[in-house]
Amino acid sequence: MVTIQDVAKAAGVSPMTVSHVINEHPHVKASTREHVLEVIAKLDYRVNVAARNLRTGRTNTIGLAVPEIDRPYYGELAAAIIRHASAFNLHVVIEQTGASRENELDALALSRKLMYDGLILSTVGLGPNDADLLPVDYPVVLLGERIFAGPLDHVAMPNVDGARAATQELIDGGCKRIAIVRDNNASQTGMSSLRFAGYLDALESSGIPFDPELSVHVDEYSLASGFDVGMRLANSGLSFDAVFCITDILAHGLLRAFATAQVAVPGKVRVIGFDNIEQDQYSVPSLSSVDPNHDLMAKTAVELLVSRISGKPRTDQRDYVGSFRVVTRESSSAPAP
Amino acid sequence: MVTIQDVAKAAGVSPMTVSHVINEHPHVKASTREHVLEVIAKLDYRVNVAARNLRTGRTNTIGLAVPEIDRPYYGELAAAIIRHASAFNLHVVIEQTGASRENELDALALSRKLMYDGLILSTVGLGPNDADLLPVDYPVVLLGERIFAGPLDHVAMPNVDGARAATQELIDGGCKRIAIVRDNNASQTGMSSLRFAGYLDALESSGIPFDPELSVHVDEYSLASGFDVGMRLANSGLSFDAVFCITDILAHGLLRAFATAQVAVPGKVRVIGFDNIEQDQYSVPSLSSVDPNHDLMAKTAVELLVSRISGKPRTDQRDYVGSFRVVTRESSSAPAP
DNA sequence: CGAAACGATGGTAACGATACAGGACGTCGC
DNA sequence: GCGACGTCCTGTATCGTTACCATCGTTTCG
Numbered sequence: 006m007v008t009i010q011d012v013a014k015a016a017g018v019s020p021m022t023v024s025h026v027i028n029e030h031p032h033v034k035a036s037t038r039e040h041v042l043e044v045i046a047k048l049d050y051r052v053n054v055a056a057r058n059l060r061t062g063r064t065n066t067i068g069l070a071v072p073e074i075d076r077p078y079y080g081e082l083a084a085a086i087i088r089h090a091s092a093f094n095l096h097v098v099i100e101q102t103g104a105s106r107e108n109e110l111d112a113l114a115l116s117r118k119l120m121y122d123g124l125i126l127s128t129v130g131l132g133p134n135d136a137d138l139l140p141v142d143y144p145v146v147l148l149g150e151r152i153f154a155g156p157l158d159h160v161a162m163p164n165v166d167g168a169r170a171a172t173q174e175l176i177d178g179g180c181k182r183i184a185i186v187r188d189n190n191a192s193q194t195g196m197s198s199l200r201f202a203g204y205l206d207a208l209e210s211s212g213i214p215f216d217p218e219l220s221v222h223v224d225e226y227s228l229a230s231g232f233d234v235g236m237r238l239a240n241s242g243l244s245f246d247a248v249f250c251i252t253d254i255l256a257h258g259l260l261r262a263f264a265t266a267q268v269a270v271p272g273k274v275r276v277i278g279f280d281n282i283e284q285d286q287y288s289v290p291s292l293s294s295v296d297p298n299h300d301l302m303a304k305t306a307v308e309l310l311v312s313r314i315s316g317k318p319r320t321d322q323r324d325y326v327g328s329f330r331v332v333t334r335e336s337s338s339a340p341a342p
Numbered sequence: 343m344v345t346i347q348d349v350a351k352a353a354g355v356s357p358m359t360v361s362h363v364i365n366e367h368p369h370v371k372a373s374t375r376e377h378v379l380e381v382i383a384k385l386d387y388r389v390n391v392a393a394r395n396l397r398t399g400r401t402n403t404i405g406l407a408v409p410e411i412d413r414p415y416y417g418e419l420a421a422a423i424i425r426h427a428s429a430f431n432l433h434v435v436i437e438q439t440g441a442s443r444e445n446e447l448d449a450l451a452l453s454r455k456l457m458y459d460g461l462i463l464s465t466v467g468l469g470p471n472d473a474d475l476l477p478v479d480y481p482v483v484l485l486g487e488r489i490f491a492g493p494l495d496h497v498a499m500p501n502v503d504g505a506r507a508a509t510q511e512l513i514d515g516g517c518k519r520i521a522i523v524r525d526n527n528a529s530q531t532g533m534s535s536l537r538f539a540g541y542l543d544a545l546e547s548s549g550i551p552f553d554p555e556l557s558v559h560v561d562e563y564s565l566a567s568g569f570d571v572g573m574r575l576a577n578s579g580l581s582f583d584a585v586f587c588i589t590d591i592l593a594h595g596l597l598r599a600f601a602t603a604q605v606a607v608p609g610k611v612r613v614i615g616f617d618n619i620e621q622d623q624y625s626v627p628s629l630s631s632v633d634p635n636h637d638l639m640a641k642t643a644v645e646l647l648v649s650r651i652s653g654k655p656r657t658d659q660r661d662y663v664g665s666f667r668v669v670t671r672e673s674s675s676a677p678a679p
Numbered sequence: 680c681g682a683a684a685c686g687a688t689g690g691t692a693a694c695g696a697t698a699c700a701g702g703a704c705g706t707c708g709c
Numbered sequence: 710g711c712g713a714c715g716t717c718c719t720g721t722a723t724c725g726t727t728a729c730c731a732t733c734g735t736t737t738c739g
Contacts, residue, residue, distance in 0.1 A: 008694095008696085009696065009697095010695080018719085020695090020696080020697090020719090020720095021697080021698095021720080022717085022719075024697060025717095025718085032716055032717055032718080033717070033718080034716085034718090051451075051456070052455055052695090052696080053456050053695050054455050054456055055396040055401065055456060055694080055696090056396050056694070056696040056697085057695080058395070058696090059390070059396045059695085059725065060697045060698080060723080060724055061696085062392075062724075064392065066435070074417055074424065075414070075417040075418045075420070075421035076417075077414065077417070080411055080412040080417040083411050084410060084411045084412035087411065087436060088438065096452075096457075097435065098403070098433050098434065098435050099420070099424060099434060099436055100424075101424050115433075118388045118389055118390070119388070119391055119392060120433075232624060257624055261626060261628070264626040283565060284594075286598075287565045287569060287595055287597075288625065288626070289597065289598060289625070289626040345725055346725065346726065347725080355688075355689085356689045357689085357726080358688070358689055358727080359687085359689070361727060362687090365727085369687055369688085370686095370688085371686085371687065371688090374688085389725090390724085390725050390726070392724085392725080393725035393727085394726055394727075395694095395726090396694050396695065396696085396725085396726075397693080397694055397725080397726045397727045397728080398726085399694075
């Protein structure tokens with residue numbers, strides 16, 4: 006392996022000068038720089054990142070812990086985060102936590118092994134009781150719900166407002182019996198509860214009573230669960246004229262179930278989701294949704310993390326709650342005559 | 343920061359003993375181990391990964407370079423690779439190359455900076471002329487086409503056979519005018535050409551003449567392109583009774599276009615894709631596809647890479663070509679009476 | 680009973696880069 | 710003419726860990 010020493014020797018300068026050239030420090034004569042660069046090219050020298058990391062105490066790498074990277078929502082988020090991180094010369098390591106509490110904590114532990122300069126953690130499994138386990142002295146940005154009282158930076162979706170607007174969209178379409186599909190996590194702080202709260206809000210302000218029978222539950226956010234719940238609803242004998250799925254992936258599973266069960270959407274039942282994943286535009290029918298502006302969330306999270314990494318003191322814990330807009334598509338529109 | 347020295351001092355042993363404990367070396371008395379572990383826990387000591395990397399020359403991290411992580415195919419692949427890599431205690435850094443040649447080369451360069459122990463490279467942008475740029479002395483597994491003559495390990499999909507089988511599925515369904523949607527990359531070695539070859543094969547062995555008008559092209563593999571091409575086909579006035587899309591993502595865009603243009607699938611036109619992404623089961627209509635067994639490919643790629651990393655000489659460059667099966671769903675089945 | 684083998688521990692020297700401090704030289708201002 | 714400052718370059722001392730080898734008991738076995 007060719008080291009910085011070898012380059013220095015071959016170029017007739019000190020290792021420090023080579024280092025200065027590599028790191029684009031000023032105060033290196035143009036001719037020297039050229040020459041060193043030539044030698045670097047000739048010897049095919051590559052910096053040893055491990056050595057640099059050890060010396061500088063930085064890795065230029067951040068961790069991104071998400072439940073599963075093959076869910077479209079997280080895929081799109083990860084893509085955006087990687088893109089924004091690369092603007093700061095940061096690499097991104099993806100940890101799949103499978104929404105398990107242990108794995109989320111593992112990701113944190115890794116960060117603190119100095120493997121990452123910081124961590125963006127999409128919490129799903131952690132609960133309020135885990136607040137103590139979170140490091141205060143380490144750059145972490147939580148993406149998702151504000152579960153903790155602790156002083157951590159936080160980028161959240163407009164869950165309550167978005168869900169209220171989604172429900173309102175259905176109400177505005179004349180629907181009165183609006184089912185909601187959510188997960189059965191009892192936590193009061195999770196996404197599910199927040200979106201449920203928005204749904205209740207919207208019902209209440211329109212004077213529509215909430216029917217507990219119309220709140221149906223899934224175990225996980227997947228197409229398969231959405232399909233199951235769609236089938237259950239279709240065959241339940243319940244009367245309903247709309248469904249709000251708290252994530253798009255559930256909605257797509259449910260749409261498929263309704264197609265199979267011959268429940269016309271939007272003819273008989275209107276459907277709306279949340280997340281505005283790309284697929285929404287291309288399903289049959291296309292899916293109305295709440296667009297939380299992934300890209301901006303990703304950008305915000307990265308910037309927040311970068312500012313922590315570069316040493317901003319944690320005195321001012323910051324919360325960012327994104328904006329949203331409702332995107333109306335076929336699934337919640339009046340059917341063509 | 344608490345170092346191994348601090349632990350050693352506090353435990354009354356040498357740093358080496360602590361190191362042995364951490365790395366689970368044998369020949370440490372159980373009581374000593376216990377005690378050291380206690381001290382580690384008490385001091386909240388964490389290994390400094392950078393120092394370890396420097397000393398051992400390994401990072402326990404591999405790179406995965408894919409065009410875009412938010413495409414379902416790559417998302418599913420990445421999820422599988424991360425899962426399999428973690429069985430070897432390897433972390434995965436994802437680089438998005440955007441299918442550009444430069445970025446693919448960059449990913450390689452990073453690897454050689456010893457940032458990664460090895461690289462799984464999903465080539466799309468590189469061409470046969472770039473063979474020289476590929477390192478022979480570095481663990482790399484190519485995922486995708488065998489573009490290079492060079493001695494690199496390689497995990498490929500059964501492109502030709504899979505495409506032949508997909509086309510045959512349509513022929514078996516009685517179709518005679520079968521369109522193909524592929525990209526307009528002229529390279530003879532790329533996925534597009536291979537799948538096209540399989541398509542031609544199938545036509546020929548059934549004595550169906552190939553009509554160049556039925557070969558339509560896209561710029562990229564995306565829902566949007568699939569939609570465009572679907573619209574173009576629907577409005578082209580061409581007569582066709584089936585479409586083979588060389589990736590599922592194109593097929594889903596196309597299905598949506600056909601829904602919009604009121605081209606009945608499978609009633610009027612049958613459609614089949616390639617990749618068998620999860621979404622295929624849940625679209626309306628559900629999409630027939632060729633399943634290349636992602637998970638096995640991911641497993642193979644990781645294992646191949648691991649064997650190179652652990653020093654197997656590169657004398658026996660290995661090619662692995664996966665198996666496949668055709669999954670028949672609504673889009674290529676006789677419509678319900 | 681002595682030699683060999685083994686189990687448990689520790690000393691030393693890197694791994695390859697950069698932080699820091701400082702030296703040599705030239706230029707500028709007054 | 711002389712100090713002050715800026716430019717360009719270099720020597721030294723680590724960063725925290727593990728590889729390698731040595732050491733010292735203790736056990737085993739012929």
